[in-house]
Amino acid sequence: MNAAATDPPRTPGNTQLGKYRIESMLGAGAMGIVYRAFDPHIERHVALKTIRHELFESGERESLKARLRNEAQAAGRLAHPNIVGVYDYGETADTAYIAMELVSGHGLKQWLDAGRPLAAATALDWFGQLLAALGFAHEHGVVHRDIKPANLLVNAEGRLKVADFGVAHVASSTLTLTGAMIGTPSYMSPEQFTGEPVDGRSDLFSAAIVLYQMLAGCRPFAGASQAEVMRQVMHETPRMPSACNPALPSALDAVLMRALSRRPDARFQTANALRRALDVATDGTAHIATTAAEDDRTILEAQAVTLASGTGSWRGDSLPSLTMWPAALLAPVEAQLAAQIGPVARLLVRRAAARIADAPDLPALVALLAPHIPSDKGRAQFVAAFADASKAGTSRGPSPSSSLGAEDVQAAALRLAVYLGPIATIVAKREASRAASLRALHERLAAAISNEADRARFERDIGL
Template sequence: MNAAAIDPPRTPAITQLGKYRIESMLGAGAMGIVYRAFDPHIERHVALKTVRQELFESGERESLKARLRNEAQAAGRLVHSNIVGVYDYGETADTAYIAMELVSGQGLKQRLDSGRPLEVATALDWFAQLLAALGYAHAHGVVHRDIKPANLLVNAQARLKVADFGVAHVESSTLTLAGAMIGTPSYMSPEQFTGEPVDGRSDLFSAAIVLYQMLTGCRPFAGASQAEVMRQVMHDTPRRPSACNPALPPALDDVLMRALSRSPEARFQTANGLRRALDDATDGTPLTTTTTAEDDRTILEAQAVTLASGTGSWRGDSLPSLTMWPAAMLAPVETQLAAQIGPVARLLVRRAAARIPDAPDLSALVALLAPHVPSDKGRAQFIAAFADGSRAGMSRAGTSRGSSPASSLGEDEVRAAALRLAVYLGPIAAIVAKREAPRAASLRALHERLAAAISNESDRARFERDVGL
């Protein structure tokens, strides 16, 4: 059970637990109940995870309490922006509980239940955050052992957080016995099925299954029974991701198939190793997330990821030379596309333009790019921006470079600024622009605030040039 309010709050049967004032019930699982509670000592809301009282008579009370203590011990030693924080562990006469961070958002499972793949940029950004959390946990001697979408939360600022360390293995812990099969079958590694000792490479196998599902909309191992899932994990090679989703670049296939190797030695040995391989497969754009000291106010970037082609790759600013294409013609196409799919738009626009050898043809360019927009609605919006075959999308894409600052900000100006920012941050740019607009006295001030949200120095400089700073 995670800390997100995945079900409508319900009236709790109790009103107080230790020092915590119970406000509502967030959900219930096989092990216990999660409440929304208030800590009066430091005046903050928490998620309170408890052991179910009706299980006490089954003889499992001490085992369940030990598991709860294990979660508190595992997560409590991990202070990381991508891991749900644990604040406290306590026991009353008939209840054991842990107080943890209350995450306002949605479980990744809910986003994947539709069976539709996520946008590539979004999936890779969230996966980068998952790798950051796992790399940190592994460095501190903690193996999660139950990485799955239900244990991954995405908050309102698009930050992914890893929850539920209830079956985690902590170095020097005596809670978990060798030979015990622990995990969730569809996301378990081969060594978990056989009860062998596990390390961080098992978490990375499970994480690769999650990435596969985010990119394709389906799981690589999906039998009708636990026995069938186990047979597939132990003996079958899953379909290459691009066979399930033809929009995916082949370079990602190689990374995921290695990450799903049955032998731990054949997989990536560390989270950082897997991250570097994804960097290479996406033309070297780092898959990292941005945090600041004011963590609760941070808006995460939809990171700049670029797709590899089968005929070559470009890194950094090494993009196709498009001397015959006026920059003023490509810029609005890039910003409109970036609003739908994120920073990868910059490379895709230039690659598509390079395929039109005779003369600049905006309608042909839009036709080549439209299939890269995964949603029907987003694709229609992108095509409609240039539906008349002219450069109509340019007026909607933003103000011209070097325009004078406005004394007051209108919706069109904020929208235009967000579209320009989307080239570097992706769809999250709209949230950033909306947040910063009330704090900016002029259009120039807004552009300056948006530039500060771009962590990459070269991208920030390019944005500043684009808006005339």
């Protein structure tokens, strides 16, 4: 389990549980509390998952113990590098516990709660590890039944591990009811909602929701209530992932839509089949490129898009119709969007502009881009910046020779955000306090861009 405890250490009244010495609390949930503990017999730290005392004292004692034993039975038979290992199960007079592998890292939920897409290379890498774990579990007769970001841990080395087999169904076990509706609504398959028997294809449906969220920055089914989520899962087809994140190739749309089919027999039947489909979808249609070592940003792009020298218009081999858009119109849109979501704004603007290249229209472009901003406040600021089309005119901003002012710093920060993302505002304010002139500020901001090609483009755009 996750070893990244941030709360002050808390321990039960007795700091010893069986042979384990309790050291601190790692987390708490509706069913139990997880502690960091030490096994003195083999001198190993473990995560100790216990049932809450108040629950254990209720009439649900036996069912809670059965669920915890089920988790130990399910995960204990699965020795795999992408599955949290279970070492021991025990009971005392006032609780039951399982000792498991202590994972130093964070839950995937922490990354996804920001509401932004992950770098595609990272998302696909983690998802591949998830598929490896699920494929292994299914081959050994175990269906997890509650795949969701909170149950997926990522350690410091980038290894993903599946945790919490508490509601798993083991083929040879009678500890769980196959007809029960068990899971987390936003990640449940249709057959889980209807209480039908589930198999590995249900886990793959839930896993596809996680991949969709990692790549698109939002969930495919996201109603305001559990009933609404259920209605969407049972009756609606979600938006294509690329509608949320135009940086995604259409081949990924096809894979995810099949993986999210309502009928189990229409989905990929095994984890390996889904993995092969993803390999095909990301080979040749798009490449996942990581920049030089000094620049750790990862982006998904179809082909390089450049600013045509001397034309004042956007063009590129992959998007030839962008020549209809004047550069002076797109540049501030890109800058404003980048201030909210980072460097991926460059690609999103080009993709959106290409969709309406036959009739360039600023309000339409803003409407296409606004949904990519996760926060309501940020989205409102972006739309307000272009409420009047004249705000996106051809002005390139203040002259480098002018004196420093708040507007100058903000304008420079917006241009810098194309390369550094939202942190650009902090960098610009910091450097403004050290610069004697606007030109000096621009030079200092250019120096903050580690990638040489990006730095050269920034210098050209800013007028250095």
